[in-house]
Amino acid sequence: MPDEPLLRLDGVDAFYGKSHALRGVSLEVHAGEIVALLGLNGAGKTTTLRTIMGLLPPRAGTIRLRGRRIDGMPAHRVARLGVGYVPEGRRMFANLTAGENLELAERPGGEWSIQRVFERFPKLRELRGRKAGKLSGGEQEMLAIGRALVGSPALLLIDEPSQGLGPIIVTDVYRTLAELRAGGVAILLVEQNALLALRVAERAYVLDDGRVVYAGAGADLARDRARIGTLMGLPSDELPVS
Amino acid sequence: MIERLAPEVVNGIVLGSFYAIVAIGLSLIMNLTGTINLAHGSFMTLAGYLAFAIMSRGGSFWVALGGAALLTMVVGVAVERLFIARLYKRIPLYSLLLTFGLSLIAEESFRLIWGPSSVPFAVPTNLQGSTALGNIVLPTYRLVIMGALVIVITALLLFLYRTRLGLRLRGAVQDPDMMAALGTNTRVLYTVNFAVGVLLAAIAGIFAAGLLGLQPTMGNSLLMPAFITVVIGGMGSLIGSIVGGLLIGLTVSITTLYLPAASEIVMYVLMAVVLLVRPRGLFGEAGIFG
Numbered sequence: 001m002p003d004e005p006l007l008r009l010d011g012v013d014a015f016y017g018k019s020h021a022l023r024g025v026s027l028e029v030h031a032g033e034i035v036a037l038l039g040l041n042g043a044g045k046t047t048t049l050r051t052i053m054g055l056l057p058p059r060a061g062t063i064r065l066r067g068r069r070i071d072g073m074p075a076h077r078v079a080r081l082g083v084g085y086v087p088e089g090r091r092m093f094a095n096l097t098a099g100e101n102l103e104l105a106e107r108p109g110g111e112w113s114i115q116r117v118f119e120r121f122p123k124l125r126e127l128r129g130r131k132a133g134k135l136s137g138g139e140q141e142m143l144a145i146g147r148a149l150v151g152s153p154a155l156l157l158i159d160e161p162s163q164g165l166g167p168i169i170v171t172d173v174y175r176t177l178a179e180l181r182a183g184g185v186a187i188l189l190v191e192q193n194a195l196l197a198l199r200v201a202e203r204a205y206v207l208d209d210g211r212v213v214y215a216g217a218g219a220d221l222a223r224d225r226a227r228i229g230t231l232m233g234l235p236s237d238e239l240p241v242s
Numbered sequence: 243m244i245e246r247l248a249p250e251v252v253n254g255i256v257l258g259s260f261y262a263i264v265a266i267g268l269s270l271i272m273n274l275t276g277t278i279n280l281a282h283g284s285f286m287t288l289a290g291y292l293a294f295a296i297m298s299r300g301g302s303f304w305v306a307l308g309g310a311a312l313l314t315m316v317v318g319v320a321v322e323r324l325f326i327a328r329l330y331k332r333i334p335l336y337s338l339l340l341t342f343g344l345s346l347i348a349e350e351s352f353r354l355i356w357g358p359s360s361v362p363f364a365v366p367t368n369l370q371g372s373t374a375l376g377n378i379v380l381p382t383y384r385l386v387i388m389g390a391l392v393i394v395i396t397a398l399l400l401f402l403y404r405t406r407l408g409l410r411l412r413g414a415v416q417d418p419d420m421m422a423a424l425g426t427n428t429r430v431l432y433t434v435n436f437a438v439g440v441l442l443a444a445i446a447g448i449f450a451a452g453l454l455g456l457q458p459t460m461g462n463s464l465l466m467p468a469f470i471t472v473v474i475g476g477m478g479s480l481i482g483s484i485v486g487g488l489l490i491g492l493t494v495s496i497t498t499l500y501l502p503a504a505s506e507i508v509m510y511v512l513m514a515v516v517l518l519v520r521p522r523g524l525f526g527e528a529g530i531f532g
Contacts, residue, residue, distance in 0.1 A: 053423050079425035091420045093413045103406070104413045105424040151425050 004067045006031045006155055006186050007052065007083075012061035012071070014051045021047040023210040024061065029155060034177060034187045036201035036218055038194045040232055043207040045190040046088055049157045052188075053085050054078040065155070080107070084148030088159040088190075090140045094133030098124060101132050101147050110152030117146040120176075138169035145176065149185075156180065159190045174200055194232060198222035206231045248378040250495045256384045256453070258491020259391040263446045264468035265475065265483040266398065267439035273415050273478045274435045276334045277326060281341040282468070283461030284348035285440045286447025289314040290456045291356055293448045294363050303366045303452075311444040318440030322433055330432065345462065352458035365452040387449045394445055395484065398438070402480075411435055415478075470509055474516045476523030485524060 005028040014022040022044050029035045037045050050056040052063055054075035063071040070078050079085070093101050102114045102124075118125040121142050127135060132143060141161055148156055158177070162170045177187055178200050191197035198204060198218045206214035206221075206228075214221065214231050221228060264282065271279045292310035297303065321344065329336040365383055373382045402408035410431055414421045418428045447461055454460060471490055475482025490509045498505040516524060 055419055055423060074427070074429075075419070075422035076425050076427045079423055085420075085423040087420065087423070091417055093416050093420070095416060096409070096413060100409055100413075104409050104421070104426070107425060147424065 004064075005029060006066060007188065008062075008064045009048075009052070010062045010064075012048075012051060012063060013059045014047055014056055015059055016047070016056075021056075021210055022051060022058070025207070025210070025212055026061075027205050027212065027215070029186050029188050031154070031186050032181060032184055033202045034181050034189055034200050036194070036197035036204040037188060037190045037207065038197060038204055038228075038232065039207035041192070044210040045207055046159055047210075048207070049085070049087075049159055049188070049190060052078070052157060053083060079151055079153075082152070082154040084151050084153030084156045086141075086144045086148045086156060086158040086161065088163065090137075090144040092132035092135070092140050092143065094131065096132055097128060098130055098132050098135060098139075098143050099128030101143055102128075102150050105147045106150040107152060110150070112149045112152045114150055117149055120149075121146055137164050138166070138172070141165060141169070141173055142176070145173075145180075149180075153185065155186045155188065157188050157190075160192060161189070162191065162193055162196060170196070194228050195222065195225075208232075245378060246499070247496075249380060250499045251492065252380050252384055252388070254492035254495030255488060256387050256391075256491070257495060258488035259388060260446050260450055260464060260487070261467045261471045261490055262484045262487025263391055263394060263442050264464055265471035265487055266395075266480060267442040268468055268472055269478060269480070269483055270435055270442075271439045272472070274411065274418075275326075275330050275337075275432055277330070277337040277341070278334055279326075279341050279439070280338060280465070281321070281344040281348065282439070282443050283463075283465035284345045285314055285318055285443040286450065286461030286464060287352055287456075287458060288317065288348065288461075289444035289447040290363065290451035290460060291352060291361075293451065294356075294361055294456060297364070303369070307445070307448050310448055311441060314444035314447075315437050315441045318444075319433055319437050322436040326436070327429065327432065349458050349462065356458070358458065360455040360457045363451045363456040369452075383452060387453065390445070390449060394442065398442070399480075401438070407431075407434060467509060470513050472523075474513055474523055476520075476526030479523070479525035482523055482525030 007029040009025055009027050012022055012025045025044070025048060037048060039045050047056065051058050054070065054073050054077070058071050061071070062069060065081055065083065070081065102117060106114055123139065124143060124146055127139060132140065135143060161173050165173065174196070177189065181187060189197055189201060198221055201218035204214070204216065204218045204221050205212050208231065264286065268279060268282055271277050289310045292313050293306035296306040296309050301309065325340055326337055329340060369383045369386050371382050372379050373385055402412060410421060410426050414428055414431050422428050450460060450464060467490055471483055471486040474489065475486025490512060493508055493512055494505055497508045520526065
């Protein structure tokens with residue numbers, strides 16, 4: 001494992017107004033790995049991604065990308081340094097076409113051109129003239145991933161990619177994530193469905209009330225369903241079956 | 243009949259085009275940043291005076307048009323960067339008060355520099371006089387204005403729908419945070435957007451100076467109809483601003499012909515009727531760049 005992780009958070013505190021959303025969050029993502037960020041609703045998963053992205057400036061702590069401080073940077077600079085964002089609910093530009101959604105994010109000369117995204121997701125090429133708001137949930141998720149990819153990121157922040165999608169589509173999305181990792185893109189993956197995320201993640205963090213309450217290998221956590229239940233405040237027999 | 247009506251129709255279209263262009267600028271700024279720009283009329287007047295200053299130093303009308311429009315845009319960028327941009331994160335009332343204050347300062351400054359009454363803003367002689375289309379005789383300058391404003395609107399549409407910057411503006415109207423997270427510096431977008439709005443106001447202001455006469459309140463007198471245009475056309479709709487502007491212009495000028503006493507009030511009646519039937523305005527549902 002290289003000394004300097006791709007992404008490193010140290011003691012990050014963040015607030016929404018007066019509510020303390022993150023309390024001393026520390027985590028690492030190394031190049032080429034998928035890291036799951038788990039926890040209940042309101043545990044601070046989405047807030048962590050927004051804070052890394054620069055959409056919510058941290059009150060304390062440091063965030064480093066390849067060793068370089070990015071906390072306090074505006075979001076567009078974080079993006080240009082190689083962080084791609086696939087937000088919860090996908091946040092399509094609904095009135096723009098699928099093709100325009102890609103065009104406005106493209107950074108010419110990067111590793112991922114729109115053509116390459118079309119080769120990876122041939123369906124998007126067919127749909128490029130359609131308004132993004134008219135696409136199905138699965139198509140929107142692919143478009144949201146493609147839109148993050150045309151910025152040629154080294155790290156993808158993905159928030160709840162399985163939300164609202166049928167099981168076949170979810171399998172498809174997760175296969176895509178594994179392929180992207182194989183292609184060298186690191187992924188910080190936020191999921192409600194812990195078992196699903198743990199099938200692909202090398203390592204996992206569990207957040208509870210803004211604190212990291214578990215950090216370890218994904219496989220260990222996946223085997224220990226009782227542990228997941230405790231950490232996420234659910235009895236193990238209520239865990240979603242993957 | 244047609245000979246009497248035609249000039250009033252042309253008049254209405256010209257007036258309506260002014261309202262539309264000013265309303266589009268207001269709409270662009272309102273949609274992207276939530277700023278209700280009460281200083282918009284001041285930029286029109288400023289552009290008129292700058293054009294007047296350039297012409298009185300021997301510049302031609304067209305040089306004055308280009309030069310004054312660009313200078314006004316530079317002033318607009320400075321105002322946005324120095325003052326308005328500080329208030330984007332606050333509720334719209336702050337920028338409304340700020341721009342209202344700026345418009346008062348501007349109006350008094352025009353009075354101090356160029357005096358309280360009209361200055362002789364002369365359009366070139368080849369644009370004066372009238373042009374006959376068949377047996378209908380129309381004032382040449384109004385036809386020129388109509389042509390120019392059509393070109394301006396076309397250019398704006400090409401900018402919004404055929405350039406990368408225009409695409410980013412359309413995206414940012416929907417979700418500025420997401421645009422930022424995709425690598426676009428939205429602060430720059432806000433400034434570009436404001437500059438485009440001011441440029442539209444400036445061009446309208448210079449043409450209006452030759453039509454309505456140039457005095458310190460010229461721009462502000464066009465601002466109220468422009469706001470009504472935004473309301474009638476529907477907040478945020480580009481096509482709504484164009485249709486709304488023409489509707490008001492035509493209604494006002496035709497009323498002037500048949501019932502002069504009602505010409506002042508008719509646009510407010512029109513607004514009330516539209517709001518009763520469609521509270522969002524005629525095209526209020528579609529987003530501005532929809």
